[in-house]
Amino acid sequence: xxxxxxxxxxxxxxxxxxxxxxxxxxxxxxxxxxxxxxxxxxxxxxxxxxxxxxxxxxxxxxxxxxxxxxxxxxxxxxxxxxxxxxxxxxxxxxxxxxxxxxxxxxxxxxxxxxxxxxxxxxxxxxxxxxxxxxxxxxxxxxxxxxxxxxxxxxxxxxxxxxxxxxxxxxxxxxx
Amino acid sequence: xxxxxxxxxxxxxxxxxxxxxxxxxxxxxxxxxxxxxxxxxxxxxxxxxxxxxxxxxxxxxxxxxxxxxxxxxxxxxxxxxxxxxxxxxxxxxxxxxxxxxxxxxxxxxxxxxxxxxxxxxxxxxxxxxxxx
Numbered sequence: 063x064x065x066x067x068x069x070x071x072x073x074x075x076x077x078x079x080x081x082x083x084x085x086x087x088x089x090x091x092x093x094x095x096x097x098x099x100x101x102x103x104x105x106x107x108x109x110x111x112x113x114x115x116x117x118x119x120x121x122x123x124x125x126x127x128x129x130x131x132x133x134x135x136x137x138x139x140x141x142x143x144x145x146x147x148x149x150x151x152x153x154x155x156x157x158x159x160x161x162x163x164x165x166x167x168x169x170x171x172x173x174x175x176x177x178x179x180x181x182x183x184x185x186x187x188x189x190x191x192x193x194x195x196x197x198x199x200x201x202x203x204x205x206x207x208x209x210x211x212x213x214x215x216x217x218x219x220x221x222x223x224x225x226x227x228x229x230x231x232x233x234x235x236x237x
Numbered sequence: 238x239x240x241x242x243x244x245x246x247x248x249x250x251x252x253x254x255x256x257x258x259x260x261x262x263x264x265x266x267x268x269x270x271x272x273x274x275x276x277x278x279x280x281x282x283x284x285x286x287x288x289x290x291x292x293x294x295x296x297x298x299x300x301x302x303x304x305x306x307x308x309x310x311x312x313x314x315x316x317x318x319x320x321x322x323x324x325x326x327x328x329x330x331x332x333x334x335x336x337x338x339x340x341x342x343x344x345x346x347x348x349x350x351x352x353x354x355x356x357x358x359x360x361x362x363x364x365x366x367x368x369x
Binding site: 139140141142143144145146171173175176177181183185187188189191193195197203204205206207212213214215216 | 255256258261264266267268269270273274275276277281301302305306309310348349350351353354356357358360361
């Protein structure tokens with residue numbers, strides 16, 4: 063792991079060609095890694111072992127989708143209905159959350175909510191859908207429709223993916 | 238024509254779709270993002286009962302897209318939903334007729350997870366109409 067470190071002041075910062083406003087100082091350490099003041103650090107190994115290579119690819123695909131969503135929603139009123147620009151804390155949490163996802167789950171759609179929070183959505187059809195929004199204070203706000211059944215609630219982002227979230231992701235694809 | 242202050246359950250409402258995340262062309266369906274309310278918790282819709290499809294599109298062009306602050310968005314389509322579905326979810330339709338036929342879906346719960354679930358349910362009950 064390279065140990066280069068760059069400290070950035072709160073400013074408009076380009077990540078993979080996408081500009082958005084960072085509200086906190088952010089530390090870049092090593093290759094492709096982000097650490098926020100709130101203590102999250104995301105690091106991708108320079109040489110991923112083959113056993114986790116597919117996981118790395120999943121993370122990279124999610125990261126690319128996330129960057130695209132951030133680009134599209136980097137300004138206020140991006141939807142014409144008064145939506146807030148993407149929230150930088152939610153963006154960082156989304157990156158961290160993506161690292162917790164198992165490698166064998168389908169890649170979610172990623173978009174930004176009208177309140178600026180990043181949402182991961184697994185959409186099989188109108189009545190087979192599950193979403194997780196990265197809220198403030200490390201909240202994972204989830205909701206799902208599974209045929210006639212439904213669920214919603216809040217979990218907290220920690221060092222493991224909450225079981226409720228994982229179970230519901232599987233539930234979308236088992237209907 | 239104005240909306241009555243109490244919108245009839247049988248009346249159709251149009252939620253204009255201004256972002257590609259609002260619908261799924263693959264499933265020919267409206268996606269939950271189309272019904273997620275903004276921070277004001279007032280989701281903008283128009284009553285379209287008795288209008289031709291051409292008139293519905295005109296409202297979208299004139300009262301939604303042209304009324305936006307630049308840069309304006311594209312009008313991808315609209316979600317067609319009965320007011321009855323909105324009432325079933327314990328929401329209300331607040332007709333302000335500004336512009337004519339405009340209303341807001343109001344009465345959203347405080348919990349975001351509950352709002353997201355309602356958005357999923359409304360989307361599941363809506364019909365997608367895309368610009369041809």
